[in-house]
Amino acid sequence: MLRKIRVLVVEDSLVFRELLVQNLNKDEGIEVVAAARDPFEARDMILKYQPDVMTLDIEMPRMDGIEFLQKLMPQYPMPVVMISSLSDRVFDAMNAGAVDFVAKPTSTERRAIEEFIRTELPVKIKIASIAKIHRRRTHAEVVNALHIQKPTGKCDLIAIGASTGGTEATIDVLQGLHKDVPGIVVVQHMPAGFTELYASRLNERCELEVREAKSGDIVRPGLVLLAPGGDQHMELIRQDNMYKIVLKKAPKVNGHCPSVDVLFSSVAKHAKENAMGVILTGMGGDGAKGLLEMRKNGSHTIGQDETTCIVYGMPKVAYEIGAVEYQEKLPDIAKRIYNVLNK
The missing domain is CATH 3.40.50.180 (Methylesterase CheB, C-terminal domain)
Structure with missing residues (x-):
């Protein structure tokens, strides 16, 4: 049996964070090992659980996802998939070292959100798990x-x-x-x-x-x-x-x-x-x-x-x-x- 991809979810919204955990765990190839509400919690969980891939929101309290990436990647390079609303800030995240991104669902209906988490996001996570992390040239x-x-x-x-x-x-x-x-x-x-x-x-x-x-x-x-x-x-x-x-x-x-x-x-x-x-x-x-x-x-x-x-x-x-x-x-x-x- 193939080893599951160990995922850390970082998301400040409690409702969306729980939906991410519940629905990603339904994928046979993925195991959510931890969930954090902000980069400070995520930092500790990365050291404790050593995830293969991290999903990361951009807009978060205390420290946003881009600043977190800028601090994290030089010390602990790892594959990161951004979950972003429609904003050009996602390209700052890519420049900071994220592997890929997905568009956060615009619908507030639970069914639409769960469909996104079960279909589009797992594909990105699985691709990210085999990605190589490189330093970007200026x-x-x-x-x-x-x-x-x-x-x-x-x-x-x-x-x-x-x-x-x-x-x-x-x-x-x-x-x-x-x-x-x-x-x-x-x-x-x-x-x-x-x-x-x-x-x-x-x-x-x-x-x-x-x-x-x-x-x-x-x-x-x-x-x-x-x-x-x-x-x-x-x-x-x-x-x-x-x-x-x-x-x-x-x-x-x-x-x-x-x-x-x-x-x-x-x-x-x-x-x-x-x-x-x-x-x-x-x-x-x-x-x-x-x-x-x-x-x-x-x-x-x-x-x-x-x-x-x-x-x-x-x-x-x-x-x-x-x-x-x-x-x-x-x-x-x-x-x-x-x-x-x-x-």
Whole structure:
């Protein structure tokens, strides 16, 4: 019998905390070993119970979840899943070392809350339990590591796909690029509502212009278009001698909407050898087949290596099926992009 994942729940609301404990314990692969109402209790429980994964609220009395992470991770690095209402503060938590996050249910109905705890949250906990914890690079470290040459090669666009751990990995890559790069399209698995906040944060932290994509958007140099989370896939088409974005409501592909495979397949079809594909950290295999299509159609392709992935899933599958031309550590991906652009 497989060992259960030992979980510490940190949540200031007594009602929600009890619902978390009761419903997570119904999962055969999970055991809630302790529950804390604030970071001070959590600190003691971490030392006593040594949990495999911690779920953590952001807004709490005495010390919020982000400050707790900033103090905890350098001393006791561990996988943490944030449970967050719709706020860009969740990305501060990711920067502080959290592995992933889930959107706190907006419904106050007990049935809806229990459904969320029994379905979405256990998946995130199980993925987090196998994640590797890495120190995040600062913006200065990213920029100082690069010696940039102006792109001279033929490439019209760059397509990027990511999942677990991808919010920070994508920032790392984009901060290493300048406005002279081709247009960039990105699928990052993320709950509805959060992608607009994430795009806004990227726009503040990168030299590139970054925004959430809309149907009809034109892909142009220096612009990053991020697929909106929710129920639409993002595809690329070629129209009037330009590359444009199309958003389509459709069922999930590989368990995701938007799906990286859907984007990459459309890029392979319409941009062929005039594109570049990048697959970053994430659980599962979404994007691997689409990246292979891109490579077969002449695109250069890059995959993040195992040592720097939070979860070596998507890049692993892509590498094993021959979709990855260049396998790189995360700090070297932006440099590889420029090397390919200058071929």
